[in-house]
């Protein structure tokens with residue numbers, strides 16, 4: 001988490017974007033880093049979590065991060081939370097809350113309130129067009145053979161790391177999975193959400209977030 005917070009600080013100090021940072025960890029190794037780059041890249045989707053997930057997936061050459069943990073300096077916005085679901089990341093640690101973000105002008109809470117509303121009550125106008133034409137492609141997909149399906153294995157991302165790394169880090173990874181979540185918002189019912197800051201297990205979590213000596217000589 002300290003690395004995620006440092007990335008947030010760097011993002012702000014270097015003018016890349018807002019004060020948000022994130023790292024993705026697999027088998028005790030940081031395999032993805034990100035920070036907010038919205039304003040410097042003119043990309044409204046360049047949030048810290050998105051850039052970290054893209055970085056991790058590029059490095060591992062996968063679209064599934066099923067046994068990774070994500071550490072973010074602030075509770076994810078709805079877009080990033082969705083990306084975390086799509087990436088199949090089962091565990092999220094966050095520091096600042098979305099209320100903390102709203103207090104400094106980043107009001108993700110508005111989007112959280114929009115999502116459960118009926119479509120006609122949202123601030124964005126949405127209308128269905130040409131459904132029958134679009135269904136043609138869907139039917140073709142349903143009939144398509146040899147499709148690449150989503151992998152559901154809990155050890156898929158880990159399998160992409162070297163066996164040597166796995167053998168060292170799996171034991172330490174298991175040692176953290178017995179920790180109890182300190183909060184479990186209903187919208188994240190399938191995710192374990194931890195708040196390491198000011199919690200009793202902060203030392204153990206911080207140790208996992210740090211790259212191992214073996215990785216210190218690499219660009220990571």
Ligand SMILES: [Zn+2]
Nearest residue numbers: 047077079080
């Ligand atoms: Zn976000």
